[in-house]
Amino acid sequence: MEHDASAARQRLLDAALRLFAARGYEGATTREICEAAGANLSAIRYYFGDKAGLYRATFCEPLGEPTDPARLADMASLTLRPALVAFFREFLLPLKHSEAVQLVMKLHFREMIEPTGLWQDEIDAEIRPQHDWMVARLCAELGLDAPDADVQRLAVAVISMAVHYYVGRELIDLLAPDLLASPNAIDLLAERLAGYAVSMIEGERLRRTGEGDAH
């Protein structure tokens, strides 16, 4: 039966995403998921083999593209501020999307604290390229041939400002609920983060030249 693409399968994926994100892999029970999906217990075995298969599908399926590497390449041709605005827009984009994508992101950050094995793939496919891009860009901006510890610190600091809006989303909604209230607010946030990054980079450039003089 493929004419309907099996509605139950999709309902299972939706319910599983919601519950895995809310309670974690261990915390979400198969009975709970099936009940939320209006499906029978055996449906998990039928469509996904077992709970782990359902989790894997939930984790991987809703993600269309793994942060198109071309996007990062495109940013290379921009000057610093527009490149950073584009970077942060790209990074924060899922926050504007449907609830489902936010839940997938939450699943991904869950992997940071409780790795199920998919975390390593995530690092290789998404995080390291982004980090490397940022490091390379900072080296170019600061006129360095190779990254040193200060560049690494700066890269981590710049990216961490954006990461925080995923990891600490609930906290931010509590402390400053306006910051992610609308797509416009998220665009503005990307602009501000880019501004912060520009300031940090400029400050680092000054620190380096000043230090060069001092020594």
Place this chain on the structure above:
Amino acid sequence: MEHDASAARQRLLDAALRLFAARGYEGATTREICEAAGANLSAIRYYFGDKAGLYRATFCEPLGEPTDPARLADMASLTLRPALVAFFREFLLPLKHSEAVQLVMKLHFREMIEPTGLWQDEIDAEIRPQHDWMVARLCAELGLDAPDADVQRLAVAVISMAVHYYVGRELIDLLAPDLLASPNAIDLLAERLAGYAVSMIEGERLRRTGEGDAH
């Protein structure tokens, strides 16, 4: 029997801290904890009532002082950069301490993603005071009577740089292992983060005056 303060109780706390941090509250089993502690299953009931009681003790006990509020008050008398250096030093201090404190911090950040109820207390006792202090300091620095969204964004950005070294510690050890390698490295990190923050604040001041001119 209080002369020994019961070695088994302490061994349980140590093992529980390690396992709760590694596998989460649900993931760590009482049998596993007792085996690691060299204690009998019933020891949990005997000393802590049940698993939740053990978790609560593990969560709260190793923390001596809840970020002494006096420390925050002290920073008020400092100029911007020294105040920020002091803030980040205070914030990153646990990273220099023993492994146990790091594990407690990991437990605390676990609460962010998987709240067990202690998370709300954590917000009230630790996080909100720090956030409010930072917002107030930024308002003073920017000459504002009341915080607006831009100040909130800036405060979140400044604090997030430091938070990231807890939440994403494993990732940082992978991408840039030097940054947390020694107590000296952590002191240097606090200085650099303070420098970043100063740059961001200065940039924000310029943006605000420029924006005021433009309108």
Place this chain on the structure above:
DNA sequence: GCAAAATTCAAACGTTCGTTTGATCGTGCA
């Protein structure tokens, strides 16, 4: 040295979990 309390122990209890089973229903095709 002895009774009482503190602590430890092996064994089992009841529950919940993920999984499996075998039957049943509905639809498409000969």
Place this chain on the structure above:
DNA sequence: TGCACGATCAAACGAACGTTTGAATTTTGC
């Protein structure tokens, strides 16, 4: 109509979990 297959269903299985029990063992106070 009858068969085959996709899909669903109620019911149960075995394992692992947190918890409880009641007795054994060790330590304390006198």
